[in-house]
Amino acid sequence: MPVLTEAPLTDPAAVRREASRRRTFAVISHPDAGKSTLTEALALLARAIQDAGVTHGKSSRHATVSDWMGIEQERGISISSAALQLTYRDTILNVVDTPGHADFSEDTYRVLAAVDSAVMLIDAAKGFEPQTVKLLAVCKARNIPIITVINKWDRPGLDALGLIDDIGERTGMTPVPLTWPAGIAGDFHGLLDIPGKRAFRLEAVDGGAQAATETEVRPAELDPIEAARWVDAEEEAGLVESSNGAFDTAEFAAARQTPVLFAAAAKNFGVSQLLDTLVDLGPAPSPRETLSDAPRPLESPFSGFVFKVQAGQDSSHRDHIAYLRICSGSFERGMVITNQRTGKPFATKYAHRVLGRSREVVDTAWPGDVVGLVNATSLRVGDSLFAEEPVRFPDIPRFSPELFAVARAKDPGRYKQFRRGIEQLEHEGVVQVLRSDLRGDQAPVLAAVGALQFEVAAQRLGTEFNAPTSLDHISYTLAMAVAPESTGVPETFRGGEILHRADGEIIAVFGDKWKVGHFRKDYPGVVLEPIGAAID
Secondary structure, three states: OOOOOOOOOOOOOHHHHHHHOEEEEEEEEEEOOOOOHHHHHHHHOOOOOOOOOOOOOHOOOOOOOOOHHHHHHOOOOOOOOOEEEEOOOOOEEEEEOOOOOOHHHHHHHHHOOOOOOOOEEEOOOOOOHHHHHHHHHHHHHHOOEEEEEEEOOOOOOOOOOHHHHHHHHHHOOEEEEEEEEEEOOOOEEEEEEOOOOOOEHHHHHHOOOOOEEEOOOHHHOOHHHHHHHHHHHHHHHHHHHHHHOOOHHHHOOOOOOOEEOEEHHOOOOOHHHHHHHHHHOOOOOOEOOOOOOOEOOOOOOOOEEEEEEEEEOOOOOOOOEEEEEEEEEEEEOOEEEEEEOOOOEEEEEOOEEEEEEEEOOEEEEEOOOOOEEEEOOOOOOEEEEEOOOOOOOOOOOEOOEEEEEEEEEEOOOHHHHHHHHHHHHHHHHOOEEEEEOOOOOOOEEEEEOOOOHHEEEEEEEEOOOOEEEEEEEOOEEEEEEEEEOOOOOOOEEOOEEEEEOOOOOOEEEEEEEHHHHHHHHHHHOOOOOOOOOOOE
């Protein structure tokens, strides 16, 4: 648990001091690269949990605390994002785990709006994969500094030098290793600490359920066979350093250089080195950009924004949690803050720190911290919250959906539950919900980036709201926003239709890009615009 300061909450020096102790970062990767495993290994080493949930991969996971949703546990994937707070070396680490599945890119995009850096996880056997490239592009667009971790070095994989070259080519950043493995992938004996000029052997404890033991070694004193592994490691690390140079803090902060570490998170190898890197090199919170002329200073009165809304984590209470990233000032449980979107006050009586289904009350929080506001049903993703001085942070763009399906309650007698569930999923952003007078409320159109979003939506409607639902896929592949200044907007048209989103946005959906051209000719008064963020 972090040590709370006794300084007055309005003291600017206290705010700056507490902010400097924070590191808020996301863990990003392709599915099955080990994000949840790494998150739990970080928690284990920071003594947040008693033992890690992974001993021999996800198939034998006994208690993965961050993957709480049923479909996550069944398939061994991360769909929802988890946030947890760790204390390590008197530094507060706010870890935001992200959905690994490509179908949930939009949720990951929201999370990346709330962090100051990212840990990019690469599978040693597979290297860069498509979802990693997409997430990397989002990070670079936001100029987020990235720490690269090559994971699963305890399993057969690619050549270390080849992976370093690939990182440089695919990211456009200069990779600078801070650690280097002794032994090839699948024969992981230990690590070189390059800046510290140390070498240490690693041994798993209880199959990875406890922190690994680290024993410092001097290669010159080892037998020739074992010494050869360390000599090879030193030579390879030296080759990379002579080519790519040493670590440079300014280049890292500008996202032009990425420090690289090798790890095997399932055995807790290399995890303590990542923790040290986050503490020593990770950026602390800085003044946040706003829609006004100047960033919001850290010492300004409280402000923050909602980057995620989640319900259903505690089925017995039907709870609803809004995740808030604090940007300035100090947060005190019970304080009354204002929602910029509505202008209405909001009481923060129920503030928690949440990891999966577990939670603890938060009394005080500072810039960089993530707080879960429970039963915050009035809050939406992107809402700016403030005390005293009004502020509006940039909106979090939506993705343009590519898949569409009409949802209907299988049992007409469960329509009220169906409608309540649809409203909840829309509120959370699990899917986009589009409506029209012609289809009516009983047959909303669900719009998604990936097919698994539909599967999650249908499962949650059936289990959480007791409203079994059928989904009839429709052959639209493209959506565009209708600009407010448009005139002569039709209700229907050849090759598509007009739908409405709850936020007032009018959406035109089409079977293909050629239909867009026909539409523009037929309705010259309608101005079409791209929707939100591109994912390519």
